[in-house]
Amino acid sequence: MDKKQKKPRLHSPGTTARAASRSKTTHCFECSQVCCRTTVIEVEAPRTLRDHSDLLFYLYHFDTEIAIADNDGQIEWYVEFMSPCRFLSGGRCMIYDHRPKVCREYDMETCEYNLPERFTYIRTPQEFFEHLARHGPKGVLKRLEKTHLPPGGYPTPKSRTRRTRINRHLKSR
Numbered sequence: 001m002d003k004k005q006k007k008p009r010l011h012s013p014g015t016t017a018r019a020a021s022r023s024k025t026t027h028c029f030e031c032s033q034v035c036c037r038t039t040v041i042e043v044e045a046p047r048t049l050r051d052h053s054d055l056l057f058y059l060y061h062f063d064t065e066i067a068i069a070d071n072d073g074q075i076e077w078y079v080e081f082m083s084p085c086r087f088l089s090g091g092r093c094m095i096y097d098h099r100p101k102v103c104r105e106y107d108m109e110t111c112e113y114n115l116p117e118r119f120t121y122i123r124t125p126q127e128f129f130e131h132l133a134r135h136g137p138k139g140v141l142k143r144l145e146k147t148h149l150p151p152g153g154y155p156t157p158k159s160r161t162r163r164t165r166i167n168r169h170l171k172s173r
Ligand code: SF4
Pocket: 026, 027, 028, 029, 031, 032, 033, 034, 035, 036, 106, 107, 108, 111, 112, 113, 114
């Protein structure tokens, strides 16, 4: 896919004030290691038909969702893949002293678990169309409906019994 992707950026500056106003931060030992169970890629905010088509493509895959972050007025788009890290075991990092920089920089004070209110999640193609109907460019919506939406709507996808812990966890919030 030739879509321009930024380097993974798992948390953003500018949330410190909101974090400071929060009364209690959930500690990593109390959460189910949301950050180690998800890979997050920041993408450009969609503008063109192609951008929206690419985001739909992501959403056609199980255990993938879009998160839109409101970072104190700065809107950022992320694609989240619900795939746990292979080095997470028993709720702990097996390579803690040698973990990647992005893991070292991730801050529980401003993480997705502790600041859920700044995220809007889009979890299915249907939700994507609904979001577009409310917020998207109407021209793109019309063209997307014409060229991407099957007549009568989407078929029911094959059932999938395995649900990741992270997906259950985020949905319950
Ligand atoms: S940084 Fe946040 S998401 Fe990650 S384990 Fe700690 S509390 Fe959970």
